[in-house]
Amino acid sequence: xxxxxxxxxxxxxxxxxxxxxxxxxxxxxxxxxxxxxxxxxxxxxxxxxxxxxxxxxxxxxxxxxxxxxxxxxxxxxxxxxxxxxxxxxxxxxxxxxxxxxxxxxxxxxxxxxxxxxxxxxxxxxxxxxxxxxxxxxxxxxxxxxxxxxxxxxxxxxxxxxxxxxxxxxxxxxxxxxxxxxxxxxxxxxxxxxxxxxxxxxxxxxxxxxxxxxxxxxxxxxxxxxxxxxxxxxxxxxxxxxxxxxxxxxxxxxxxxxxxxxxxxxxxxxxxxxxxxxxxxxxxxxxxxxxxxxxxxxxxxxxxxxxxxxxxxxxxxxxxxxxxxxxxxxxxxxxxxxxxxxxxxxxxxxxxxxxxxxxxxxxxxxxxxxxxxxxxxxxxxxxxxxxxxxxxxxxxxxxxxxxxxxxxxxxxxxxxxxxxxxxxxxxxxxxxxxxxxxxxxxxxxxxxxxxxxxxxxxxxxxxxxxxxxxxxxxxxxxxxxxxxxxxxxxxxxxxxxxxxxxxxxxxxxxxxxxxxxxxxxxxxxxxxxxxxxxxxxxxxxxxxxxxxxxxxxxxxxxxxxxxxxxxxxxxxxxxxxxxxxxxxxxxxxxxxxxxxxxxxxxxxxxxxxxxxxxxxxxxxxxxxxxxxxxxxxxxxxxxxxxxxxxxxxxxxxxxxxxxxxxxxxxxxxxxxxxxxxxxxxxxxxxxxxxxxxxxxxxxxxxxxxxxxxxxxxxxxxxxxxxxxxxxxxxxxxxxxxxxxxxxxxxxxxxxxxxxxxxxxxxxxxxxxxxxxxxxxxxxxxxxxxxxxxxxxxxxxxxxxxxxxxxxxxxxxxxxxxxxxxxxxxxxxxxxxxxxxxxxxxxxxxxxxxxxxxxxxxxxxxxxxxxxxxxxxxxxxxxxxxxxxxxxxxxxxxxxxxxxxxxxxxxxxxxxxxxxxxxxxxxxxxxxxxxxxxxxxxxxxxxxxxxxxxxxxxxxxxxxxxxxxxxxxxxxxxxxxxxxxxxxxxxxxxxxxx
Numbered sequence: 005x006x007x008x009x010x011x012x013x014x015x016x017x018x019x020x021x022x023x024x025x026x027x028x029x030x031x032x033x034x035x036x037x038x039x040x041x042x043x044x045x046x047x048x049x050x051x052x053x054x055x056x057x058x059x060x061x062x063x064x065x066x067x068x069x070x071x072x073x074x075x076x077x078x079x080x081x082x083x084x085x086x087x088x089x090x091x092x093x094x095x096x097x098x099x100x101x102x103x104x105x106x107x108x109x110x111x112x113x114x115x116x117x118x119x120x121x122x123x124x125x126x127x128x129x130x131x132x133x134x135x136x137x138x139x140x141x142x143x144x145x146x147x148x149x150x151x152x153x154x155x156x157x158x159x160x161x162x163x164x165x166x167x168x169x170x171x172x173x174x175x176x177x178x179x180x181x182x183x184x185x186x187x188x189x190x191x192x193x194x195x196x197x198x199x200x201x202x203x204x205x206x207x208x209x210x211x212x213x214x215x216x217x218x219x220x221x222x223x224x225x226x227x228x229x230x231x232x233x234x235x236x237x238x239x240x241x242x243x244x245x246x247x248x249x250x251x252x253x254x255x256x257x258x259x260x261x262x263x264x265x266x267x268x269x270x271x272x273x274x275x276x277x278x279x280x281x282x283x284x285x286x287x288x289x290x291x292x293x294x295x296x297x298x299x300x301x302x303x304x305x306x307x308x309x310x311x312x313x314x315x316x317x318x319x320x321x322x323x324x325x326x327x328x329x330x331x332x333x334x335x336x337x338x339x340x341x342x343x344x345x346x347x348x349x350x351x352x353x354x355x356x357x358x359x360x361x362x363x364x365x366x367x368x369x370x371x372x373x374x375x376x377x378x379x380x381x382x383x384x385x386x387x388x389x390x391x392x393x394x395x396x397x398x399x400x401x402x403x404x405x406x407x408x409x410x411x412x413x414x415x416x417x418x419x420x421x422x423x424x425x426x427x428x429x430x431x432x433x434x435x436x437x438x439x440x441x442x443x444x445x446x447x448x449x450x451x452x453x454x455x456x457x458x459x460x461x462x463x464x465x466x467x468x469x470x471x472x473x474x475x476x477x478x479x480x481x482x483x484x485x486x487x488x489x490x491x492x493x494x495x496x497x498x499x500x501x502x503x504x505x506x507x508x509x510x511x512x513x514x515x516x517x518x519x520x521x522x523x524x525x526x527x528x529x530x531x532x533x534x535x536x537x538x539x540x541x542x543x544x545x546x547x548x549x550x551x552x553x554x555x556x557x558x559x560x561x562x563x564x565x566x567x568x569x570x571x572x573x574x575x576x577x578x579x580x581x582x583x584x585x586x587x588x589x590x591x592x593x594x595x596x597x598x599x600x601x602x603x604x605x606x607x608x609x610x611x612x613x614x615x616x617x618x619x620x621x622x623x624x625x626x627x628x629x630x631x632x633x634x635x636x637x638x639x640x641x642x643x644x645x646x647x648x649x650x651x652x653x654x655x656x657x658x659x660x661x662x663x664x665x666x667x668x669x670x671x672x673x674x675x676x677x678x679x680x681x682x683x684x685x686x687x688x689x690x691x692x693x694x695x696x697x698x699x700x701x702x703x704x705x706x707x708x709x710x711x712x713x714x715x716x717x718x719x720x721x722x723x724x725x726x727x728x729x730x731x732x733x734x735x736x737x738x739x740x741x742x743x744x745x746x747x748x749x750x751x752x753x754x755x756x757x758x759x760x761x762x763x764x765x766x767x768x769x770x771x772x773x774x775x776x777x778x779x780x781x782x783x784x785x786x787x788x789x790x791x792x793x794x795x796x797x798x799x800x801x802x803x804x805x806x807x808x809x810x811x812x813x814x815x816x817x818x819x820x821x822x823x824x825x826x827x828x829x830x831x832x833x834x835x836x837x838x839x840x841x842x843x844x845x846x847x848x849x850x851x852x853x854x855x856x857x858x859x860x861x862x863x864x865x866x867x868x869x870x871x872x873x874x875x876x877x878x879x880x881x882x883x884x885x886x887x888x889x890x891x892x893x894x895x896x897x898x899x900x901x902x903x904x905x906x907x908x909x910x911x912x913x914x915x916x917x918x919x920x921x922x923x924x925x926x927x928x929x930x931x932x933x934x935x936x937x938x939x940x941x942x943x944x945x946x947x948x949x950x951x952x953x954x955x956x957x958x959x960x961x962x963x964x965x966x967x968x969x970x971x972x973x974x975x976x977x978x979x980x981x982x983x984x985x986x987x988x989x990x991x992x993x994x995x996x
Contacts, residue, residue: 009332010304013360014059014093015040015353016084016337018051018118019067023581027605028344032349035060035082042350045343055353057337057360063118064341073128086129093334094136098257100332101140101241104255104368108262108326109133112355113338114348120475122336123263124212132336133237133261134209138239141205155242155438157199158208160215162222164233165676166288166318169222171215171235172198178683183318191329192314192321199240201441211433212237213479220469220476232672234289234319237261243756256369260326264319265290267352271990292317292353300328301361332366335359344606465522467501467552467560470580477580482560486520488515490554490807491527505534506623506678517544520566522546530866532556532623535581537590549574551583556619559583583611588615593636595598603644610647610664617671618649624678626742626866628687631655633869634667636729637740639705648731651699654868655856657785659704670696703848706786707736710842711743717762717838718770719745719753728779728847737781739792739845746773750824755912765830776809776821776845786849789813792958794845796825811850820862916944 017033017040034041034052040060043052066081077083086910092989097107103160109132111119117409125131130138144154144740160171168178178537182195219235253333267290292313299312325331337356339349460466460483469480482488503512511527525543534553546552548570550562561578575582585595593611597863600608618634637648639661649667651660662670673696681687682769692698692932709726721744728737745753752775759765776792791811796802802825809821827834860868924937 008363011327011333011335011359011362011364012093012096013057013337013356014061014063014089015055015057015337015339015356016089016118016122017064017341018121019064020342021116022575023534023609024342024344027342027344027600031064031341032343032346033064033339033341035062040339040353040457042353045346053350053353055357057356057965061089075129086122086131086135088123089336090132090135093336094132094139096332097132097136097145097334100366101208101257101259102143102243104243104257104370105366106258106260106325106331106369108260108323108331108333109336110260110262110264110323110326110333111336111338112264113267113352114340114345115472117266117338117340117345117349117352119336120263120473122338124475128473134205134212137239138205138258140239141208145889151246153244155240155244156202156208157240157242158202158211159199159238159941160211161194161197161236161238162219162233163236163289163318163322165672168195168197168318170198171218172200172899173210174218183321185321191325194322199238201438201905202445203442205758207241207445207449214449216476217479220471220479232265234265235263236322252566253370258325258331258369260323260331262323262326267348267355289317289319292320293323294358296320296323296327297355297358298363301358303328304361304363311606327362327363327364330367331364333362333364344602344609364434394598399486405490450841461563462565465517465562465564465566467562470551470559470561470578470583472580474579484515484517486517488517489513489527490515503554503558505555505557506620506627508558512554520564522562522564524552534587534590537586537588547571549578551578551586553583553587556616556623584612584616588612591615606648607638607645611638614647614649614664614667617668621671621674622869624674626695626864626869628678628681628697629865631865631868632697633865633872637661638951639708639731650731652872654865654872656854658701658851658853660699660702661705701851701853703791704851706730706781706783706790706847706849707734708847709739709741709845711741712842712846713743713838716743716745717765717835719757719759719765721745721752726845728781732973735780736783737847739779740777741845742775742777743843744773744775746771746824748824748826750822765835766832767829769826769828770830770834771824771826772988773823774807774823774843776819778816778818778820779847781815781817781847781849784815785851787813787815788852789850790815790817790847792819792821792845792847794843796843797837797841799833799837799841801834802827813850913944917941920944 011975017035020029020031030045032043032045034043038056038058038060040055040057041052042055044050061084062082063084064077066083067075067085068078070076074085074087076085077088093109097109100107110122111123113119120126121129121131123131123133123711125134126462140156144156146225147154161181162169162171168183169176169180172229177196181197183192184195185192188810200211202211215235215237219233237260239259239261241257241259245253245255247253248438295313295316299310303310303312314320314327314328320327326333335356337352339352341349461481465484467482467484468478469476471477471479485500488501489499489511490501490503490513492508492510492512493499493502493504495502499511509528509531512531513527513533514525516525518524523543523545524533524535524540526540532553532555535544535546538552546562546564548562548564548568550570552560552562554560559580561583588611589595593608593615595608595612614636618636621634624630625634631654633652633654635650637650639646639648649662651662653659677687677690707728707730709728711722711724711726713722721742723740723742725740727735727741730736745757747753748769748771748772750772774794774796779790779792781790787812790813792809793806795804795806807821807823809819812819860871863871920937920940924932
């Protein structure tokens with residue numbers, strides 16, 4: 005009998021983190037009952053999007069800490085605590101397991117959204133998994149039925165880059181564990197995965213700690229950030245019940261508890277435009293999971309002929325039963341509340357909305373033990389017969405002998421794996437076998453060094469690790485003795501603290517405990533050590549709560565219970581973000597948020613995220629001797645700033661600019677390459693096309709020049725020599741640009757079209773012409789060719805086409821490249837673009853793959869990088885703040901030029917009027933006819949833009965006065981007497 009049940013979906017929104025509080029983020033999520041509403045912070049007038057789920061948990065605010073350290077709701081608030089979540093979800097998991105149903109719980113959401121908090125929890129605020137396990141063993145311990153016994157086994161694995169790693173084993177095979185399919189059940193399983201027996205909640209807690217410790221050590225060694233890995237914990241709960249005849253029946257429940265990798269958007273971390281896009285498996289699992297959920301949702305809605313793509317990834321193979329088979333499944337979608345994460349949070353809500361449409365058919369797993377063992381024996385006999393050769397594949401037409409041998413080996417491996425899995429299940433049948441396994445497991449755990457450290461931490465100085473995933477921080481502890489050596493794991497003699505991974509030297513450092521104090525000394529000249537973000541070059545004394553970085557990945561906090569004096573300004577809790585922010589500040593990047601716009605805050609977030617990754621790839625480049633150097637670059641232009649990564653060929657100085665997404669993809673491929681190197685593969689012979697460090701030659705951005713457009717608001721032209729500046733603000737050349745109002749055919753308008761107020765242009769057609777005249781480039785390496793790219797702003801008001809000039813092979817290129825832009829009718833948006841927008845002219849240089857200078861050909865990557873750093877005029881990142889000061893100064897310059905032009909135009913009008921007055925004054929009184937004079941002055945004054953329009957009204961009054969006065973009693977002269985002073989009451993006096 006089976007029950008058709010929908011996947012139960014809950015969403016939970018976390019509080020702001022410290023960084024979001026510093027940035028004064030606003031919450032874009034509200035909840036009401038089962039409904040979750042999200043509001044687009046960029047579209048104040050848009051309709052909020054509304055979703056309905058089984059549970060909507062508000063854990064954003066309204067909480068307090070109880071006397072026993074638990075986070076609970078304040079009176080009257082809607083805060084959902086860990087116990088609230090367990091009561092709704094965990095109790096259901098426990099009940100289903102007791103009844104013999106398979107259960108699955110998986111957490112989804114972007115990195116840092118609180119997935120791990122809901123599933124595992126932190127400190128005393130335990131999550132669903134530990135609370136459920138605790139309740140499970142309380143139920144086992146309360147059993148007083150002598151005819152019922154329980155067996156619980158636990159396993160823990162990690163999926164990273166499509167490879168499976170057993171977190172309860174020290175050693176994993178090269179390439180990870182194999183995922184195979186049970187031919188009888190059609191389900192997938194992990195061959196050789198360690199399943200340990202557990203006899204109490206304490207046993208499970210210890211095994212979870214062991215798994216997290218193993219995960220942390222591996223992630224730190226490879227910097228394979230935990231946010232990109234899936235963790236699957238599996239608890240098998242068997243109830244063996246003996247009937248009156250002495251026959252045993254096994255009721256079995258498999259509980260899969262899955263903490264999925266971060267669900268960042270593909271367009272923000274994907275490999276847009278990368279030639280090696282298909283090589284990265286890092287996002288493959290989540291993409292495949294999304295496709296499986298969509299296909300299952302379509303099937304549940306009644307659509308036919310839908311193929312569910314379980315085989316597309318390791319994750320979906322292992323979750324096949326959980327998502328579309330025999331399981332009662334719960335999904336928790338973790339939400340980030342900050343407006344800065346709106347797009348990712350909306351994506352998570354849509355993902356969860358699809359998942360709730362899936363329906364599973366859950367069946368109670370209950371079978372007689374004797375029957376199970378008999379069937380397993382029969383199946384093993386059949387498999388052994390097949391293995392004997394009778395059913396092995398034979399050669400067919402078109403297959404080579406090597407292909408046949410390969411096929412036979414694969415078939416043999418499959419059969420052997422299935423025989424082994426069946427035998428393990430048969431061996432676990434008796435009470436005696438189970439007791440032996442429990443004893444072996446206890447003996448193994450007693451030997452482990454991970455446990456029994458809590459008392460030592462109170463008495464001895466030690467290091468504790470920091471990781472971007474709070475679950476993996478504080479997991480690894482190293483105690484410090486009189487002389488504690490730090491070095492590579494394979495070194496001889498073996499170091500006290502063995503570290504693996506990039507940039508760790510055989511003798512990396514020495515920690516010495518002298519009385520109550522600890523000193524740190526680099527073990528070799530080229531050992532990379534930083535304390536509180538600063539490089540260490542000699543012996544220094546450590547202070548309690550100091551942050552220490554060994555190499556590029558091993559980040560620790562020094563704890564000294566013997567002398568706890570430390571900087572009073574340090575935060576209460578030292579975390580990974582604080583330590584990385586400190587390192588970034590030492591490199592010259594601003595980390596404060598005061599006065600920053602939302603876009604600038606996003607840029608800063610990306611910089612802090614990517615800096616340690618760039619350090620890591622530089623270290624791999626040095627170790628593999630790839631002659632490439634990487635650095636973070638901020639490119640400002642068009643009113644926005646982009647985070648880019650610059651790759652430089654240290655042999656010929658050719659450079660490439662990679663967008664953040666492309667770099668993230670390459671980094672995963674570089675990590676994969678480095679892992680092959682550690683496994684003993686010869687990565688030096690990889691073809692260029694497959695090498696993530698290699699890139700074909702392409703034009704490189706020399707620098708940019710910005711033209712601000714305020715002059716167009718007044719129908720004035722702009723013509724100037726502009727500096728071409730690179731990302732550091734260094735002048736790389738000059739560019740002469742002309743931007744001027746024109747006719748539809750490109751004829752430039754003269755000064756008569758000058759307008760006083762921009763609003764006079766509203767509703768009228770408008771044309772302007774951009775002419776890239778010529779330039780001058782400082783660096784001779786770009787003599788092979790230079791060209792310019794630009795478009796009329798990012799708003800597409802004048803079209804979205806990107807314009808490119810011709811390529812000129814000269815360091816003094818003459819482009820003379822014109823382009824006309826048009827608007828059928830000027831709107832307020834156009835005027836705002838003129839007022840605050842700009843056109844960014846990007847100047848590119850042609851590069852060529854020149855031969856290596858013989859003088860540097862024998863130098864290593866590390867030596868070349870040191871030379872490159874030494875030759876830089878200044879630390880480049882000192883310029884890499886998130887402020888657009890260069891652009892701002894360009895805008896001030898443009899505004900100043902506009903004021904000068906407006907003043908010149910008005911001055912011309914003034915001079916013309918003065919000339920009219922002087923001509924009229926020079927005539928005889930009998931020739932002075934006021935009406936023609938007035939018309940001439942009026943024509944001059946009424947020409948567009950002059951600020952003398954108001955004076956025409958005064959002249960009109962003068963004309964009326966002229967007619968009303970008999971016999972010219974009012975003087976007709978503008979200036980009276982030889983002294984040139986105006987006579988009181990003259991019309992000229994009034995005009996002037």
